[in-house]
Amino acid sequence: MSTDPEGSAGLLIIGSSQAGVQLAVSLRALGYEPPITLLGDENHRPYQRPALSKEFLQGAITKESLIYRTQEYWDEHRIRVVRNERIIRIDKRADGGGVAHSLSGAEIPFDRLALTVGARARRLLVEGVDLPGVLYLRNADDALELKARVPMVKDVVVIGGGFIGIEAAASLNKMGRTVTLLEAGPRLVGRAVGAETSAYLLDHHRQHGIDVVLDAQVRRITGSGDRVSGVELADGRLIRADLVLIGVGVIPNTELAESIGLACDNGIRVDEHAVASDGVTVAVGDVANLPNPVPGAPTQDRMRFESVNNAVEQAKVAAYAITGRPEEYAGVPWFWSNQADLKLQIAGLSAGHDRTVVRGDPAKGRHAVLYYRGDAIIAADCVNAPLDFMAVKAAIASGASIPPDEAADPAVPLKSISRKPS
Amino acid sequence: MPTITYTDATGTAHAVEAGVGDSVMETAVRNGVPGIVAECGGSLSCATCHVFVDPADYAALPPMEEMEDEMLWGAAVDRRDTSRLCCQIKVTEGMDLHVTTPETQV
Numbered sequence: 001m002s003t004d005p006e007g008s009a010g011l012l013i014i015g016s017s018q019a020g021v022q023l024a025v026s027l028r029a030l031g032y033e034p035p036i037t038l039l040g041d042e043n044h045r046p047y048q049r050p051a052l053s054k055e056f057l058q059g060a061i062t063k064e065s066l067i068y069r070t071q072e073y074w075d076e077h078r079i080r081v082v083r084n085e086r087i088i089r090i091d092k093r094a095d096g097g098g099v100a101h102s103l104s105g106a107e108i109p110f111d112r113l114a115l116t117v118g119a120r121a122r123r124l125l126v127e128g129v130d131l132p133g134v135l136y137l138r139n140a141d142d143a144l145e146l147k148a149r150v151p152m153v154k155d156v157v158v159i160g161g162g163f164i165g166i167e168a169a170a171s172l173n174k175m176g177r178t179v180t181l182l183e184a185g186p187r188l189v190g191r192a193v194g195a196e197t198s199a200y201l202l203d204h205h206r207q208h209g210i211d212v213v214l215d216a217q218v219r220r221i222t223g224s225g226d227r228v229s230g231v232e233l234a235d236g237r238l239i240r241a242d243l244v245l246i247g248v249g250v251i252p253n254t255e256l257a258e259s260i261g262l263a264c265d266n267g268i269r270v271d272e273h274a275v276a277s278d279g280v281t282v283a284v285g286d287v288a289n290l291p292n293p294v295p296g297a298p299t300q301d302r303m304r305f306e307s308v309n310n311a312v313e314q315a316k317v318a319a320y321a322i323t324g325r326p327e328e329y330a331g332v333p334w335f336w337s338n339q340a341d342l343k344l345q346i347a348g349l350s351a352g353h354d355r356t357v358v359r360g361d362p363a364k365g366r367h368a369v370l371y372y373r374g375d376a377i378i379a380a381d382c383v384n385a386p387l388d389f390m391a392v393k394a395a396i397a398s399g400a401s402i403p404p405d406e407a408a409d410p411a412v413p414l415k416s417i418s419r420k421p422s
Numbered sequence: 423m424p425t426i427t428y429t430d431a432t433g434t435a436h437a438v439e440a441g442v443g444d445s446v447m448e449t450a451v452r453n454g455v456p457g458i459v460a461e462c463g464g465s466l467s468c469a470t471c472h473v474f475v476d477p478a479d480y481a482a483l484p485p486m487e488e489m490e491d492e493m494l495w496g497a498a499v500d501r502r503d504t505s506r507l508c509c510q511i512k513v514t515e516g517m518d519l520h521v522t523t524p525e526t527q528v
Contacts, residue, residue, distance in 0.1 A: 029456070048463045055465070065448055065464075073454040312461055336467035343489070345467060386489065390469065390496025415495075 010035025012110035019285025020116035022315035096280030119250035128221030133228035153242035165247035274318035348379030424517035447509035457523030464509035476520035499524035
């Protein structure tokens, strides 16, 4: 890419995934007129990632259906999409403008900066991780490589029992592979769901033929010649593998932000308007560390979300900030995770709960775990129970109460017992 | 070429040429049709691609499955008899479908 002959990139959005795309789209929807450049470091048109571990891996959908927008859309809305350029250095002025320098030598002048740079897969630091057949799953290239290798393998070991690991394990199991899932902690998806849901997922996936090992300490990955052959655990157990997939969390890409002096701490620190510490640059999505958006949350509470919902909602807030109509970010965080034929939907944040109510019979494949702090409902993990998910999400958003004793009866619709505060 | 006509709550219509096999949601989102949010990318997790299908077209669509039916009860604007989540409607050869988008999806 050469320097833009037409002058400035205008608003330069670095990172063209969910947050960057939504920011560009929302700005135009709000009537923002200046130039917008949406720049990404992958050689793909902007695409959505959630399906990479699920429908795309299983071959249920094509690459084409992951594309966010047609080129006609970008052209019509005057959003310049730049692919395959990695920004390595930024000279920024006090007014928020500056010049971005890419690895290919391009110099891109901009008037304002948005950092939607996401996060990268955390690397596992053990012997053997560089062997061919040891993969990560974070972007389309990772997914394409994984997909290409699956037909040639029989035994798969997935390291990491978070959402990515468990979704990929479920997909690969569904595709007829022998799958072992290793989790270093005492339960699955420990960061995002409660103990009851972890236990349910463990039973469910074991019943469906995935060999799940908890408290698994990986000592090394073994190879024969130039191929991976297995994973050795600290207790000496050796698990055969033609393919090893690692999903042990992500690291927010804060290096660029740090280099231009923005405050960072587990992500780029932003205020409730998605504005960083320089008062002008916005940061959105997996890379942003933001005030807890849940209505009524303690003011000092900060967090970083790795979710589509957060990327979308926070991008809208950033768009409002850029157009000079600040709107505070408030909302109920929600997540979904499809694991083969199981649909898990999570509303709210269960951290800090002191009571749980289980609705329905987990053995019947449809139930919800409701989380309470005192009498207030704060979250729910819903398995194949979308109605409960919607009802809890709506209740938390409006500050409504759902009496825990009544909620335990699955025959009673939650919507019918939600009571708005008077 | 199959055509999907999306009319928003104010009565403005967008006619979009669609590809066979794509969903009515994907067709809308890729072309930037306002009124379809589709936060979950079509995995039937969010109910933000709710549409009202033109009564004349509704019966010809394959019936919905239980999960879609349940999700519809949680849509931001109350469902009607002709409500669908359009991530579940596949574009077919020769389709000429008319849908109206609700006032809000969130």
